Amino acid sequence: MIQQIAFVLTLAAAVFIIARRVGTIRKNIRLGRKPLADDRPQERLKNMTLVAFGQKKMFKRFIPAILHLFIYVGFLVINLEVLEFVIDGLAGTHRIFAPYLGSFYTVLMNIFEFLAVAVLLSCVIFLIRRNVIKVKRFWNYEMTKWPRLDANIILFTEVILMLAILTMNATDQLLQQTNGHYTQTGSLFFSSMLMPLFNGLPENTLIFIERFAWWFHIIGILAFSIYITYSKHLHIFIAFPNTYYAKLEPKGHMNNMPVVTNEVKLMLNLPDANPNPAEAGRFGAKDINDLSQLNLLNAYACTECGRCTSECPASITGKKLSPRKIMMDTRDRMEDVRKRIDKGEEAFADGKTLLNDYITKEEINACTSCNACVEACPVMINPLEIILELRRYVAMEESGAPASWNGMFQNIETSFAPWKFSPADRFNWAQENK
Amino acid sequence: MIAPTLAELTAKGETPEVLFWVGCAGSFDDRYKRVTRAFAKILEAVNVKFAVLGTEETCTGDPARRAGNEFLFQMQAMNNIQVMNAYGVKKIVTACPHCFNTIRNEYRELGGDYEVIHHSVFLQQLINDGRIKMKEGGSYKGKKITYHDSCYLGRANGIYEAPRAVLEALDADLVEMKRCRTTGLCCGAGGAQMFKEPEPGKKDINIERADEALATGATTIAVACPFCMTMLNDGVKNKNKEAEVKVKDLAELIAESQGLVG
Numbered sequence: 227m228i229q230q231i232a233f234v235l236t237l238a239a240a241v242f243i244i245a246r247r248v249g250t251i252r253k254n255i256r257l258g259r260k261p262l263a264d265d266r267p268q269e270r271l272k273n274m275t276l277v278a279f280g281q282k283k284m285f286k287r288f289i290p291a292i293l294h295l296f297i298y299v300g301f302l303v304i305n306l307e308v309l310e311f312v313i314d315g316l317a318g319t320h321r322i323f324a325p326y327l328g329s330f331y332t333v334l335m336n337i338f339e340f341l342a343v344a345v346l347l348s349c350v351i352f353l354i355r356r357n358v359i360k361v362k363r364f365w366n367y368e369m370t371k372w373p374r375l376d377a378n379i380i381l382f383t384e385v386i387l388m389l390a391i392l393t394m395n396a397t398d399q400l401l402q403q404t405n406g407h408y409t410q411t412g413s414l415f416f417s418s419m420l421m422p423l424f425n426g427l428p429e430n431t432l433i434f435i436e437r438f439a440w441w442f443h444i445i446g447i448l449a450f451s452i453y454i455t456y457s458k459h460l461h462i463f464i465a466f467p468n469t470y471y472a473k474l475e476p477k478g479h480m481n482n483m484p485v486v487t488n489e490v491k492l493m494l495n496l497p498d499a500n501p502n503p504a505e506a507g508r509f510g511a512k513d514i515n516d517l518s519q520l521n522l523l524n525a526y527a528c529t530e531c532g533r534c535t536s537e538c539p540a541s542i543t544g545k546k547l548s549p550r551k552i553m554m555d556t557r558d559r560m561e562d563v564r565k566r567i568d569k570g571e572e573a574f575a576d577g578k579t580l581l582n583d584y585i586t587k588e589e590i591n592a593c594t595s596c597n598a599c600v601e602a603c604p605v606m607i608n609p610l611e612i613i614l615e616l617r618r619y620v621a622m623e624e625s626g627a628p629a630s631w632n633g634m635f636q637n638i639e640t641s642f643a644p645w646k647f648s649p650a651d652r653f654n655w656a657q658e659n660k
Numbered sequence: 661m662i663a664p665t666l667a668e669l670t671a672k673g674e675t676p677e678v679l680f681w682v683g684c685a686g687s688f689d690d691r692y693k694r695v696t697r698a699f700a701k702i703l704e705a706v707n708v709k710f711a712v713l714g715t716e717e718t719c720t721g722d723p724a725r726r727a728g729n730e731f732l733f734q735m736q737a738m739n740n741i742q743v744m745n746a747y748g749v750k751k752i753v754t755a756c757p758h759c760f761n762t763i764r765n766e767y768r769e770l771g772g773d774y775e776v777i778h779h780s781v782f783l784q785q786l787i788n789d790g791r792i793k794m795k796e797g798g799s800y801k802g803k804k805i806t807y808h809d810s811c812y813l814g815r816a817n818g819i820y821e822a823p824r825a826v827l828e829a830l831d832a833d834l835v836e837m838k839r840c841r842t843t844g845l846c847c848g849a850g851g852a853q854m855f856k857e858p859e860p861g862k863k864d865i866n867i868e869r870a871d872e873a874l875a876t877g878a879t880t881i882a883v884a885c886p887f888c889m890t891m892l893n894d895g896v897k898n899k900n901k902e903a904e905v906k907v908k909d910l911a912e913l914i915a916e917s918q919g920l921v922g
Binding site for chain 1: 761850861863
């Protein structure tokens with residue numbers, strides 16, 4: 227009974243903290259200007275199914291894709307076992323599914339254990355890739371102490387959570403031999419290999435280890451779920467809405483600015499212009515509240531894998547631009563703004579802005595808009611859109627574009643080409659023969 | 661070579677099959693003007709009834725938009741749309757992937773709804789339809805050619821195979837760079853980079869790409885974009901390989917194979 231009360235309290239506390247945090251994240255995303263688009267639901271559902279659920283884009287890099295798949299399937303399937311944990315915890319039962327499922331329960335448990343071992347090994351390999359082999363994309367300059375630690379905490383936690391399951395099953399099987407209270411699970415292949423470690427221990431010790439492992443696993447999972455909402459690991463959930471709401475136009479399409487369209491129509495005296503348009507607001511983006519809600523959702527979907535940066539031509543050739551950093555900065559800025567709001571301070575009055583204080587002009591100016599980052603992202607994040615919105619602010623609100631770009635603008639205005647040629651010479655190619 | 665303007669044809673009461681959008685590079689860049697002429701000669705040779713805007717054409721606004729100047733982009737776009745709509749233009753072909761992308765994907769929201777085809781796809785169609793007849797044992801037979809994907813054709817619009825199909829029609833030995841198709845490395849000129857110096861870094865992007873292209877051992881680097889052509893030409897020159905390795909546009913290669921250009 228005490229165990230049940232403790233369990234209910236633990237579970238309720240975790241659910242409360244997570245719900246509050248989810249609310250905060252929603253509010254943060256709604257700081258963005260343009261709401262999420264939900265037209266063409268079939269295409270969106272297809273993207274979500276193939277890319278998020280089906281991991282389609284992960285498979286461009288085979289080895290990490292396979293390892294990631296183990297962890298992903300492990301996560302999905304082992305959660306079924308967590309369901310049993312929760313029911314047992316609430317009802318005070320032990321392995322409530324076992325009697326109903328009979329020998330199928332043995333099969334299921336063996337599948338879970340296989341996945342637990344696969345997850346464990348994959349996480350170990352990932353830890354080695356990050357910390358021993360030092361795969362380059364995990365060591366770019368924006369991968370400072372915290373992002374690197376965050377990744378290691380996640381992998382390490384998953385390793386010990388899996389060890390807890392295996393320990394629990396090993397001691398449980400030993401207890402099944404002597405104590406009638408323990409439901410027969412049948413032989414579990416992987417955990418039975420751990421049985422010699424615990425064999426010969428007094429029954430009380432075994433019961434303690436089994437209970438400890440059970441509690442460790444469930445509390446571990448709940449604590450990890452809370453941690454995730456503050457971590458890059460949030461991609462396991464946000465990847466789904468992120469792929470659903472992702473842009474459906476060809477990657478080359480740049481979002482239109484209807485306020486500008488109206489002004490241009492007024493200038494050209496076009497009949498369909500609205501002579502009394504609403505206040506235009508800021509052109510482009512200087513801070514997160516100028517970005518779209520999709521841009522902000524993107525930032526929460528980013529797990530900092532760095533595939534974008536490793537494909538970015540600017541980054542490859544040593545420029546300061548890193549598409550991953552664009553997403554990390556956007557998220558950091560949202561969190562910083564939220565801290566101010568929570569303290570009752572005016573959200574954007576800290577004298578800082580996303581542009582300049584987080585992302586510099588040198589970074590956004592280095593982008594070739596080649597879409598390599600967009601293509602590379604396994605969860606359809608678009609760092610390019612943020613870069614282009616920041617450029618819009620710089621060019622239109624500050625007139626701060628690089629001097630050669632201002633020259634190019636001038637050429638287009640005066641000679642209708644980005645180079646300084648006479649428009650009268652535009653058709654000369656037909657007469658020449660060089 | 662004939663290159664009738666839309667104004668001339670309209671005055672005669674005629675309508676062309678397709679408008680050839682030449683673009684600024686195609687009109688002013690000495691190297692790329694050869695591509696414009698090559699493509700026009702192909703159109704002429706296979707009796708595609710086409711027209712150009714001539715001096716009525718202006719920049720699509722793409723570099724202004726990518727550099728952040730939305731006003732300038734929309735001014736350009738609206739003017740071009742007004743001109744084209746007045747002529748009743750329906751179908752456009754262009755050799756520039758940037759013009760292609762802008763007119764195809766971004767003019768619709770501003771009132772310009774056209775069928776826009778890139779010249780790589782147009783050439784592939786002409787070959788498939790038998791309007792361009794490839795000769796047996798052309799001058800590129802068995803020669804190593806590598807194709808550099810333009811970002812604005814490839815990732816931006818999903819066109820990867822048409823340019824390759826055109827090159828295969830030359831009976832050439834098509835070799836791929838390590839980074840190709842969806843992972844193709846940019847030449848370094850997109851997003852208005854063509855019009856400024858690169859930011860500080862370890863290497864210029866076009867040199868990185870030229871190194872990769874040269875490593876294939878190809879004697880021809882095929883491109884389908886005026887900016888890629890400039891960037892890779894510069895890259896090849898930087899490596900002192902311009903005598904052995906040529907950077908050529910798809911239209912030039914086809915025109916050569918047809919004996920249309922020298």
